[in-house]
Amino acid sequence: MLSAILGIFVWSLLAPIVARRLPRIAGWVLAVVPAAATVWFVGFVPEIAAGGTVREVVAWIPGLGVNLSFYLDGLSLTFALLICGIGTLIVVYCGGYLHGDPMLPRFFLFILAFMASMLGVVLADNIVSLIVFWELTSVTSFLLIGYLHDSPQSRRSALQALLVTSMGGLVMMAGLILLGLTGGSFELTELVGQGDMLREHPYYLAILILILAGTFTKSAQFPFHFWLPNAMDAPTPVSAYLHSATMVKAGVYLMARLAPTLGGTEVWTVTLVSFGAVTALLGAILAVRQTDLKRILAYTTITALGQLTMLIGIGNTYAVETFTVYLLAHACYKGALFMGVGAVDHEAGTREVTQLGGLLALMPVTAAAIGLAALSNAGLPPFLGFIGKEFMYSSTVGLGEGEMALLGWLATAAMVASNALMIVTAGLVFVKPFLGRRTEAAGHAHEAPVSLWLGPVVLAGIGLGLGVFNGALERWFVAPVAASLTGAPMDVHVYLWGGFTMPLALSAVTVALGAAMYLGWPRVKAALDGIASALGYDSDRGWDRILKGLVRVALLQTRVIQSGYLRHYIMFTIGFTTLAVGGTMVVKGALVAPSLTAAAGAPYSAWALSLIVLASTVAAVMAESRLVAILSLGVVGVVIALIFLLYGAPDVAITQFMVETLVVIIVALVLARLPRLTAFARPDRRSAVRDGVIAVAFGAVVTAVMLAVIDLPIPLDLSEYFAERSYTEGFGRNVVNVILVDFRAMDTLGEILVVATAGLGAFALLKARPRREPPVGDTKTVGDSKPETGDRS
Amino acid sequence: METLVAFTVGVMAAGSVYLLLSHNLVRVLFGLILLSNAANFVIFAAGGMTEGLPPLIGLGEKALTGVYSNPLPQALILTAIVISFGLLAFALVLVYRGYQELGTVDSDRMRLAEPPHPDQDIPEPEEPGRLHVRDASRRVENLGSPQS
Known part of the structure; x- marks a missing residue:
């Protein structure tokens, strides 16, 4: 597995060279390695379906428990297949979509590097390597979103995505490290066994909140959903790959991965279900307000991510089954839709839904792919999306009893509403541009080249195929993922027709509601716009305010702490040291009362020398004449040299005498060329008192530390070692x-x-x-x- | 003895910090000298003070025996003395050259690298280089022109 990841990384480095040498077929050539990785991972499917797992460990820093360890089970294999499989199609698509773009070689580098990082995230078993790959996806996605770097809008979106996801990532890192320390292992597979202990642990809540901060930001859950639609400023292949199929699902992946370790508690269920349901509904509502096809898709992605989060939170059999079905369904239809919409944009020159119509005859292949994908998106039989929807209702209805049942019904209502809105968006994406009356903008469109329609067709076909042949889906994917999610093999059944049941009734309601809203779309949109402007809240603008506030705080802090005055720097440094050391000593009870008898018992010579040092120090501080000051300092140095001499350190004493003499001579020489001390105003009373307080406090801390140190026995082992071996x-x-x-x-x-x-x-x-x-x-x-x-x- | 030293170095440290906080760089230099002496004294006392008996191995013997003063802090101080001398020399030249170039040893007025922010809330100190009243009569005495 390490070889697959490293292989793609190396390939990404070679990509610019290949793209420059073979500009016409770069996409096809570069897709070879991801395709090979896909085939390689497909080879694992039978083994994993049979209940096996594969683990690979390369020691990295074993002393710290940091390894490059990888783990392949149902969950990671499904994700790996999505990443490599869709990645292959995307690379081909890029070659066509960005054909002739001078920055294309660089683009291939970024997208392949992203692919390798993402593969690392889903395969990593070690927490530390997971974090490393996780951050790599943030960095590479920043480069991809900001690909059109001469557009300020694009730069802003890239920065926003980076800040939101990497801030979440940092918080998550704290949570994961806490998890590792609490659970006693940094390997995720070993932590599964600690699940019961961790759920009872007092740190459980802290671990959960910290980790969820990372997964929620990465997977654009409310209230962090705003960065995802902005990330659509990236070229379409990026949106199709990162923001539908892979990166935004990293958060979902991690929650699913940790479900057997941390999941199942009440707080887990309530948090994930409520945030997921709110996110889903919010995404759906925002989606039907858009007219840009890409933005519509972006918001429906938020809906899908919310639904997946909710399903992980529910965690019952139906939910676990739905998770896999829906994960695959969404990846297929959303990838297809994004790429198809990109093709439309590429050929017709616009993505505005109001300007498009009658493309069916002009772009029949693209139309077919988008049509199939839209049907899956709408959740109609016999597509994968239908199974997903049916099972989702079964899972929310059966959430639990008492308060949980209430939560389940609320979630069900939210799901019916958001799925109905999804039908509206499916209509907007397919019916309007392709079936409606031909518009002016559509006039000169023609079918896209094979590189642009291959991806949508393949993905839409998979969406249909897996829906019809759901036995294979059940055996190869649903069962193994269910085993990873629950930590034990479980009995799963996936079917299209479940009889006349509650979910079927809800489905019927959904479709009716969706169809009605699609027909009245302009009115629905106007109503929603009205509500939005009445609320007057916009997370995106809120983000701007937060950033501005942050900059203002930084400026203020810089102005206070880094004022440009040397003495302020010294003051802050000394003051902080004093507080930190002194405070620690007080808190930890390290203060030691001086032994006055010991001080009094010191020899007269020591007393005399100490008094001379004290007097000279005071003289040096008070001196108004440069000569007096430097001579007083000289006296201090010489007396200390005498003390060295008295207490068995002749070498030190000699050096001290020499250096002190030099200091006095040199400083005196230079001082003669510098202004007098009296050329300065005496410090005013306030600053004199302030400086004095800081100085005395620091001196007191030095004395306190010294007293605490001499109270301890002196460790002499090193000195004895030297004493024995010197000769x-x-x-x-x-x-x-x-x-x-x-x-x-x-x-x-x-x-x-x-x-x-x-x-x-x-x-x-x-x-x-x-x-x-x-x-x-x-x-x-x-x-x-x-x-x-x-x-x- | 060490208790006595604890208080002595406390006073030395306090004095040096007071000097370091001055905006007159000459006094800052004095603070630096005092601080390094205090630091050396701390290291010496922390290693235990034994009267007489330097850590020298007598002729015919192979190791230190009996009572001897701790050699380790002495080695550390020897390094520290030399380093602080290097630091002082550099700081001294810096102040001197600063005076030559900028015409002042007032650190508050050395703002070339970090010019004050237009709406900095910290008030400029009142004429930091101002002559002390008592000294007004002596201003004829010019010590070293800055451009010499």
Whole structure:
């Protein structure tokens, strides 16, 4: 499986070269590898249908539980087939649709890379590799949506999709890691066994919410649904592939994958069913308000995603069966519709439903494909979509008892309404453009080339075929996916005719309602538009407001924290350190009372030296003369050197004496060329007090840390190690020396490099004298400052 | 002894932070010098202080025996001293060159890289380079012209 993913990744890198060499047949040539992958995955179908699973592990960072492990069962195989199969058709379609586009080579790179990432998402068994592939799909889809990068609209949509899905992805990452840590494994297959423990765990709710944030954003669930229609700014093949068949289903996939691990609880069912049903209904309502064929399809995709989410939430036998049926049905008809609509757009030059009509005679093949797909979309027999609809009603009606039954009835009502609206959209997509009176825009259209109608025809045909031959569907797909969803093999039955039952009655209602609304479409649309403008809410504009707010907060924060004043930076750094360290010590109870007897028992010499240090420090701080200040600092340094000498550190003392002497001399020399301290105004009272408080607080924290440290026994094992081996292994009697040049020689090398770099930097600064255009004396070069007099006095 | 040091370094750290918070870069340099001395002192004291007895292996012996001062912090401090000297040298040259180029050592007025935002709410400090009143009489004394 890793080889399939890597193969497509490598192929994606080669794609630009192929596309440039063979511009006419690039689509057909590049489809070879996805087609081969499809065939390869088809080969697994019998094995998986027989109840088998395949697992493949490549160690990546085994120490951290991170592996490139892949898992093939009913669920992942179905998704893999959709990704590779539809992907193959899409690549062929791209070759025709974007023929002659100068950026086509790049496009192939993106779409194949996306395919490989998506394949990784559905096959990954390890949580970390899942996250990696998940983010890769976000990035590649950003590139695909923003393909028409000279259009601002397109760029905005790409950024919006990226921000929404990757923010969700980050939240989900937290949830998945929490899941892995709580469940004790980062392999999804191993977590299934921990299901009972996880559902009882106090972290369950947190895990669930965090993960659902990721899946809901990716699968465009309410209230994150707004990015999906905007993503339709991408070229049609992208919409057909990412936003119908694959990427938006990644969220659905993950929820299905985790259903046996996290599902089955009340909160799971209620959340998924209610969000799914609301999303489905909202998508359907918004869909019939559109007149752009692609936008209609985009909103019906939201409906389908909502329905799939709801089905996962319900989780009973019917729901599990419907999930597979509906997943396949939707992928087939939506892929076909998108590609067909793209062909119409390509040939007729418009996607406006109001401008199209009478295309049947002009584009018979495309018409046939769209017609078949639309019938499946409308949920009419004997298409796959019909089975999906029937079973969906069975599942919602049988949701449960008591409050759950109420939820079930609400969901049923929402489904009847949204399915009826789906019939309207099917009518809008097929009946109007193809059967209606021929319009002006349609006048010069003609049949699309084979690359453009192949995909729609194949997918629509599959939708019909699987509906009729539903025995194969049951055995090859429904049963294995049901086993993955519930965690155990189960008895499933898929059929077209279930007798005169409640679902059939609901179906009849749906069709009647849908037909009526289609006939009165202009009035329905006007009414819905009226309601929408009365509500005055628009998620898309809400998003803009959120983004603007975010930018404003960032600006404000930058202005406060990064004010451009050096002392503010220092203040924030020191202040934060003080609070973080001091706060932690207080919270953790790490404060240690000083032992006054120990302090009093220190030798007189130590007291005397300490007092000199204290006095010199105060003098250095208070000094108004540069000379006094630097001499006081020199005294501090020399006294500390004396302490080093007294306490057994002659090497350090000698170095300290030398460096301190150098510092005093050099600084004094330079200071003579700098302004006097008194050239500055004394800080005003307020800032003096503020600085003083920060300084004292920091000093107090240093003392507190120091007291806590000396209260602990000193770990001497390293020192003893050096003491024992200095002579025997380093051949030196001065242990400090041997540590520096032998045991820690690399540190010393680093230190030499640092000093050398500082020296070079200082040298360069002194030597570099850029020629400046305005004369040096021109104070305007100082930016905004006023002419100076004070500093130079 | 270490308890005494704890308080001493606390005062040194407080003093150095007070100096670092000044908008006079010369005082910031002083703060830097004081802070590195305080840091070295902290490392030394944290490793335990033993009077006399440097960690030297006597002639004829193969390892340190008996009471000796902890060699590890000493090695660390030796590195730290040299590095902080390098840092100080660089900072010193930076301030000096800054003064030559910009004509000021007031960090508040060095805004070439980060010019103030037009509607920055933080008020510009009042004439930060202003002469202190007491010093007005001494302004004739010009130390090092910035363009020399």
